[in-house]
Amino acid sequence: MPKESNEANQSNQSNQTNPASATCAGKHPAPPCTLVIFGAGGDLTKRLLMPSLYNLSADKLLDDGMEIIGVNHGERETSDWRDELTQSLRTFAADKAATFHTSQLNEDAWNWVVGRLEYFPGEFEEDETFARLKARLAKAKSGNVVFYLAVGARFFQPIIEHLGAAGMLEEKDGNFRRLVIEKPFGSDLASAQELNRCILKYADESQAYRIDHFLGKDTVQSILAVRFANAMFEPVWRREYIDNVQITAAETIGVEGRGKFYEQTGAFRDMLPNHLFQLLGMVAMEPPNSFDAESVRDRKAEVFDAIRPLTANDVVLGQYEAGPAGPGYKDEPGVAKDSRTETYAAARVYVENWRWAGVPFYLRTGKRLTERRTEISVQMKAVPFLLFRDTPVDALTPNVFTLRIDPAHGTSFDFNVKVPGPVMQIGKVRSAFNYADFFAERANVGYETLLYDCMLGDATLFQRADSIETAWAAVDHVLHPDSPLPVRGYAAGSAGPAEADQLLADDGRTWRALTDPHKKD
Structure with a gap:
């Protein structure tokens, strides 16, 4: 039951505008932000996050000031990552036509997403990765950032601690910083409490988005x-x-x-x-x-x-x-x-x-x-x-x-x-x-x-x-x-x-x- 936010009225236009279909009735594009995906090479990114971003692009619900940074271990070119995701999405569309309601991609909508993809190599537990990421975000088109932890549960706490220690979860100048954590959120009561303590040490509860895809x-x-x-x-x-x-x-x-x-x-x-x-x-x-x-x-x-x-x-x-x-x-x-x-x-x-x-x-x-x-x-x-x-x-x-x-x-x-x-x-x-x-x-x-x-x-x-x-x-x-x-x-x-x-x-x-x-x- 999403409610509209004043943030939805913000605008940060880039030279490239979203050419996809008309905006969903009654909806405004989300505010401009940089989406940082930890686990850019994983199945969750390929099978769920990218198809979802594609669908949001097709519905014209993403701001033209959006950037998508994929963090993953291993050196590779951004063009290679883009090609891999494109092939994955084409296969997904053909296999899951009922989900997309078509077996053919809306090329304009996907190209809009592709043009905003940037691969960022780095290890999830190394200080150097987060120092470079902080410097990259300082050059982003928008000061709003969503950090999405599309990684195994063992990396949740190390990533949060590094983001917090680097000051990247601090909200300044009216910009938001949000943290999306996938399940499993802990494996029992004690581990869930420990993870919550880690989050609240560096961020406010309002910044934590514990996601359940159901x-x-x-x-x-x-x-x-x-x-x-x-x-x-x-x-x-x-x-x-x-x-x-x-x-x-x-x-x-x-x-x-x-x-x-x-x-x-x-x-x-x-x-x-x-x-x-x-x-x-x-x-x-x-x-x-x-x-x-x-x-x-x-x-x-x-x-x-x-x-x-x-x-x-x-x-x-x-x-x-x-x-x-x-x-x-x-x-x-x-x-x-x-x-x-x-x-x-x-x-x-x-x-x-x-x-x-x-x-x-x-x-x-x-x-x-x-x-x-x-x-x-x-x-x-x-x-x-x-x-x-x-x-x-x-x-x-x-x-x-x-x-x-x-x-x-x-x-x-x-x-x-x-x-x-x-x-x-x-x-x-x-x-x-x-x-x-x-x-x-x-x-x-x-x-x-x-x-x-x-x-x-x-x-x-x-x-x-x-x-x-x-x-x-x-x-x-x-x-x-x-x-x-x-x-x-x-x-x-x-x-x-x-x-x-x-x-x-x-x-x-x-x-x-x-x-x-x-x-x-």
Whole structure:
């Protein structure tokens, strides 16, 4: 929900103007700035940041005074870096036509970005790199700078410390200096607190933009619109009417050659206290007074603070084994043959406040599952059966409202109707809405809104230090248990370990099926 900033009215025109398509309706170009990307040669830069900058250029949302400096180890010419990114983007456009909505590049939009790219060689932990970078920024067209840490987590603290020691995070003469930190933001509560202390030693909280790309998805942002812009939802969005909430992020792919990285992380750390908790926060938060960044983040922080700390009884971990979808995790490159790293995690979460007391939130995520799906399903409580007890009706299916985030974008509502015929029989039907049926699709890889908001100074979709720490605190006991949690096996291509089904069965509930019989919606 980006708000406009006074900074958006600033102008710093260069000789080259953006020739791309007309500016998005109601939007102004972001203020001029220099975007410094640490990790210029990495996959994140190639697959997400550059396509996002291209899309923002095509929408004419970048100021002509923008410069993009890519910092990476190893000497190379700027022209070589530009050529590599161009080839990468062409391949991306051909492979991801649905994301770009075309397999052909807008050459003007991409050339606008290319003309602003500059490769800057340097090691991330050497003083000399930052001395040269400071001198380069002194010659930049704009005094505004965004430092983007598109690097492995082990480099976060060294880079921040060097930027701080060199004085490059100091804001002077009305210019901003902002720091974008990718996840994982810590690996547990202690490491998250240490990283926050490092940031706040050199910068103000308002300068820190802890990014979670889930929040860049339009369908995630629309959760707040669905909840708070429709009178039919908010009155029943509470414990009196809702039985449980299920949040699913299921993938059909495995670790895709990233076994070495995944061995250090696992599904729980990778997804639960960040992506899935962010979705939980948007579903469970109280109405904010406005869409001002701090109002929204205050309400989400209240949710995380109210989460009852998880115990071993609330969590099921799993690891995919050889099955219909392919080989097991231990057969993946870079994975130890005796690995106990989980590729599946399910958790039962309680938010202990007045609105949600007693309502379980069931979270699950996993790789090599039967279907790719990210969704939030809100199951209402069953209505009294009294009216139907003298009819052939055996049971009433609870109403379920589902927000579909990925790959389908939309909502659906399951409810009961009478089956045509002379007797009272109840049948379940589904009413569904797809975004593509009502709105023109826009090119989006998930980072466009986040980059644009960061340049505007709108932190609504970014995480705050207190929320990061309360989320880790809620799961810290599970990460450091008295004894290791068991990791259950499940067949690649299945819905996950049987113990995850039992987690809900113990509460008299079942997971929403991953294989949807209403596939057409």
